[in-house]
Amino acid sequence: MRRLKRIGLTIVMVACATALVACGKKDELVLVTTESTVSTTEATTEVTTEATTEELTEMEKRITYQDMYDANKGDVLLSGGENYSMNTIYYANGEETFSEYQFLGFDSKGMYAQVYEDSDGYVKVLDAANNYWYQIKDNQLSILLYPEPLVAAAIVDSNHNSMVFGLSGGADSTEVVEEVYKQDGMLMVKTVYSGASGEKYFMEYTLDDGFKVQKFDCYNQAGEKLSYSFVTAGASYDIPEDITEAMAMEQGYRTISITYVDGDQFDMPYYTPLNVPVEISTLEYEAYSNEACTVPWSEVAPDEAGVYKDVTIYMKKNTKEGE
Numbered sequence: 001m002r003r004l005k006r007i008g009l010t011i012v013m014v015a016c017a018t019a020l021v022a023c024g025k026k027d028e029l030v031l032v033t034t035e036s037t038v039s040t041t042e043a044t045t046e047v048t049t050e051a052t053t054e055e056l057t058e059m060e061k062r063i064t065y066q067d068m069y070d071a072n073k074g075d076v077l078l079s080g081g082e083n084y085s086m087n088t089i090y091y092a093n094g095e096e097t098f099s100e101y102q103f104l105g106f107d108s109k110g111m112y113a114q115v116y117e118d119s120d121g122y123v124k125v126l127d128a129a130n131n132y133w134y135q136i137k138d139n140q141l142s143i144l145l146y147p148e149p150l151v152a153a154a155i156v157d158s159n160h161n162s163m164v165f166g167l168s169g170g171a172d173s174t175e176v177v178e179e180v181y182k183q184d185g186m187l188m189v190k191t192v193y194s195g196a197s198g199e200k201y202f203m204e205y206t207l208d209d210g211f212k213v214q215k216f217d218c219y220n221q222a223g224e225k226l227s228y229s230f231v232t233a234g235a236s237y238d239i240p241e242d243i244t245e246a247m248a249m250e251q252g253y254r255t256i257s258i259t260y261v262d263g264d265q266f267d268m269p270y271y272t273p274l275n276v277p278v279e280i281s282t283l284e285y286e287a288y289s290n291e292a293c294t295v296p297w298s299e300v301a302p303d304e305a306g307v308y309k310d311v312t313i314y315m316k317k318n319t320k321e322g323e
Contacts, residue, residue, distance in 0.1 A: 054182035056180060056181070056187075063180055063187075063189060065176060065177055068211055071207075071210060071211035072212060077212070083103065083105025084103075084232065085232045087100070087229065088100045088101075088227055088228070089228050091228075093224075094224075099118065099119040101118070102116055103237040107237070111128055112126075113126060121137065125239055125240075130270065132270060136240065142276060142279050145258075147280060148285055175191050175193040176191060186206050186208065187206070188205070189207060191203045201220060201221075203217070204217045212231075213231050214230065215230040215231065216229050246273045246275075249271075252273075252274045253274060255270070255271060255310045256313065257313065259312055259314050260285075260316075261314050262317060264317065275302070275308065286317075288313070288314040291314050297314070
């Protein structure tokens, strides 16, 4: 089943990206690069092994978080020729509160695809050919641009490399293996995640014999279950019809010209369907409608035929007060 249900809601989910934050609901934009995604304590860590009738191999006894990460990177998973999806359910006080679905793989035309849906009805689908995302929120279709240099590529990379992991450690965070055992032929790995602010979360992973994640749970220090995720190999995804129609651009396209007024980056154009509005997401820059950068940019209304005109968006880097 691709879609999960919660009280009063049917899951609707895209890759966007990004990484789970402290076993809680994802932020709209969490930029995680491959380098910062994994912060581990290496094999010097002593791990305990639970006594079972199923004996561990020497490699399994020495498994580290880095080993798990390396076996579950998107490029490694996809090299086997299968698509993958991950469903995650979040809990509070024992009740299901939120759900997410991610898809990573290739569509029916062989194009690389990332998808994210959630139980709030948000959908996000990567258009890999044009390097932007189609999104549906409040039942309205729009295009989301991340125009800043390397940001869009980093978002793609972060999802590509960390889809199946519950927590993505930054420079001041670690996830360390504490216990390893086998159960019903599956490798069970318990880890402790320590955040930069001193918080701890306890993860329980189920892996196959190639260290690929099958499912995992996240608990807080009080033993309360915060989330449950399961991974499906061989998944498929049907892109919503309004997105596939927009991707076809049968009505033509408009040009979104991104211009950096300080000349610190290369200007670049985006080509989007004539009848779909555009949103901009920025981190270090502000977007403006005029070259003097006095009028914040916002999408203009379409004409009577529903057509949006070509537009130039001026980008200026944020500056701190006093600079």
